[in-house]
Amino acid sequence: MTESLYGDRKSFVVGGLAVFSAACVTAWRTGVPLVWVIAAAIGTMTLIRLVAFELFLANETHADRHPAFWRRLYSILGVAHLLIIGSWSTAIYWLAGDHFSELLSITATLAYLIGTQGRNFASIALVRAQLLAGLIPMILAFYARSPGWSISFSIFVVAFYFSVMQTTRRIRTMFRQAIETAEENWRLAHTDPLTGTANRISMQEAMGRAVEERQSFTLHYIDLDRFKRVNDTLGHIAGDQLLRQTANRLQKIIGSGGLVSRVAGDEFIVFQLADLDMRTPADCAAEIIDALNRPVVINGATMPNSASLGYARYPQDAATIDAVSHCADMALYEAKSKGGGHAIAYQLGTPDRAADRLQLENDLRRALRENALELYFQPIVHNGSFKISGCEALVRWHHPTRGAIPPAEFLPVAEDAGLMGKLTDQTFRAGCRAAMRWPDHVGVSINLSPSQLTRVDLLSMICQALSEAGLPPERLEVEITENLFIEDREDLREALEGIRGLGVRLSLDDFGTGYSNLVQIALLPINKIKLDKSFLKNISTDERKAAVLRGAVRFIAPLGLDVVLEGVETPEQVDFAASLEGLTHLQGYAFGAPMPDHIVEGFLASYKARPVLPAVAEAPVDNTSLRINF
Structure with a gap:
């Protein structure tokens, strides 16, 4: 929501400068000092809000940590800005008597109000407050000049108000649907639909960020030893249950210290980030094997379970993502060759059993x-x-x-x-x-x-x-x-x-x-x-x-x-x-x-x-x- 408020800086600048220019024209035509004061206030508020835009965009990290502050600041400045713009037409009607200036102030104010819904649709309350801040002074201006005709103008203003609010709600709904669709597409592209864990794409992105930020990490490659037997003997539904239980156990172990990813079949990767997880890779691997070697309950039956694990460290064991992944994979095959239920660390000289298996x-x-x-x-x-x-x-x-x-x-x-x-x-x-x-x-x-x-x-x-x-x-x-x-x-x-x-x-x-x-x-x-x-x-x-x-x-x-x-x-x-x-x-x-x-x-x-x-x-x-x- 906060990002949408500050997101359209260009349209705000165009609208703010247009209203300021129009206010200056009416001040020049009427020569009324108060109109000059209001025009200066409009320009000053436009400049203040532009500075707020720039500060937000230049401090996005701070904005992420304090979104309520930036929303409150935007609302206060926005309502104050519209209150000043609305008072412009009031001053013209009360003090000037210039028909061109009256028409220009009303037209510019209404146009600016319409523009607010495009920028502020994420907050219905803010759009409502800005509309009222801009429209109420205009109604007061009409009452001062022509109480009889002000009733007709009030009806128009009420219709205008509800029309803008309805359009704002429709835009908000469309925006939310677009966000939800984008989030769902992102989720489908980055998570495993069966276990809810990250998929290979997310894992690659996490490793890429760690490499860019020069953070050390460990890749734990995990393979379930009895998954095929469960699939063949109990069926794929039972196999899916085993995968979900495995994912849950892994996520409990790694917590916020990394990422769990199911990359294929019964193959999982645990990404252990050194800065967030103080355990040694060996200790983390031992916890994983201990958890996955415990029996599982599937369809009411308790079954033995075990897993094999191989891990490699970046940058100690390899200097690139592909290389460290290959090292972890070789360590995994070495663990599998021990008969299952083992965790093996990559060491220089670890045989490439994956290549041997492919040849076999x-x-x-x-x-x-x-x-x-x-x-x-x-x-x-x-x-x-x-x-x-x-x-x-x-x-x-x-x-x-x-x-x-x-x-x-x-x-x-x-x-x-x-x-x-x-x-x-x-x-x-x-x-x-x-x-x-x-x-x-x-x-x-x-x-x-x-x-x-x-x-x-x-x-x-x-x-x-x-x-x-x-x-x-x-x-x-x-x-x-x-x-x-x-x-x-x-x-x-x-x-x-x-x-x-x-x-x-x-x-x-x-x-x-x-x-x-x-x-x-x-x-x-x-x-x-x-x-x-x-x-x-x-x-x-x-x-x-x-x-x-x-x-x-x-x-x-x-x-x-x-x-x-x-x-x-x-x-x-x-x-x-x-x-x-x-x-x-x-x-x-x-x-x-x-x-x-x-x-x-x-x-x-x-x-x-x-x-x-x-x-x-x-x-x-x-x-x-x-x-x-x-």
Whole structure:
């Protein structure tokens, strides 16, 4: 409002000089001393107000801090100015008797009054006060000369007054709407609509101002470790809730000491300005990680949460905005490589893992294009008889220059790069073709990423893989992760029931690592539950762990589901598993390591129904052969 009052200096100067000139003309024509005094007063007040304009524009910072003072000053000077202008016509009518001067004073005063609404529309009260200050002396002048005709003139003045006030209100409304539209456009251009935080544009502007003012700052690059899992298993609405909770936690931490920005997906940047935040960058990063590693509540369910953070300082680590951003990004990827939940400071020599990841993504695209990925198969046996019932298909990638790349490294890249669909297609086709060369009683289990359950062509893809290979549907088993929530996901439930409708079996993988409960299991149309290998850790020395495993089996067995224990490697574990009533199947190195297609076929043909412990005991465990869900 204050800026609008002082904003149109040019029109004020033109109007003020015009009225002053007109007053001087009437003073010269009439020769009345009082008119000369009024003309001088008009000129003096015009000059005083012009000085006030200049002072305001020259001290905008002071004006921002004391807007009430400048509005009050403008109002006092403006009303006084109009009171003097209004008294001009009164003096002409009372003392002069010159018709030209009378007409000129009335015309100039009315024109100036009309101009006030264009400058002062932001304050209805000010426009009203100025109109009354200018019009009342004019009415008094008419009453002095012609009381009869003054009634007609008063009617005109009242109409003029209300017309100007109505126009002023309309201009004010239009102005406010324009301001609101501009503010909304600015908000849309500078804030993230989901979280309400600043967006990338605002962050760039904040960094630019800091650089111009030579202020030191720290960029904290943050990435949520489990966001994709939440999106895939709980849906995008739950993912949005997680993003909003993350933004709220970050804003509470940074407060007025900087800026929080969501720049893309689950990526946030915290801008910590050294002059406003006395914490060290390391302390601030530690607070952020501590806050984001706390559980979150989504759709009434409490879920673990964690984030990775990398930070870099300006100008200590880099001398430009782009450079410090790149340093923070490299530190973030270094933190992510530690497994999540860590904060890493940029240091000279920090590897550029973002570039490595991009190269890995390009290599993976090429590998998929050239069908360079291959499947390894690990046997699953009946508990007790140790006869093979099936094999789990595991994706392996032998890079031409980097060697064997762990699935834990390339599968997340496939997810992020949108390559999981093509990888899934190839896996199902190759898995079904391989199973057709096995004995009829041996099936194949293939992992299905939660992100693939929402594919519109999921069922047709499975049908095509079975049809091309000629594999009966009952010999295919699809494994889904335990972390898949379907309570509020009718689309996921329909997808799973559609798979079962094909005659394909379903198993729940990694039971015990997530959030399973009776209601969750009851909602899933599954045939089998696979107990995670973590159940077997220290099983021979920790009776409590043994009791937990026994309880899990007793918990699942009455549901009429097959139960598989994963990670069986030692004779003690085999014996312990044999003692568990309700445990139907076993999987692990005790019965065969993951092996390529051309080997597993011969292995199945020559397999004896007994554990193959000696061979496994002599073979080192290869991380690239460990099963990984995708």
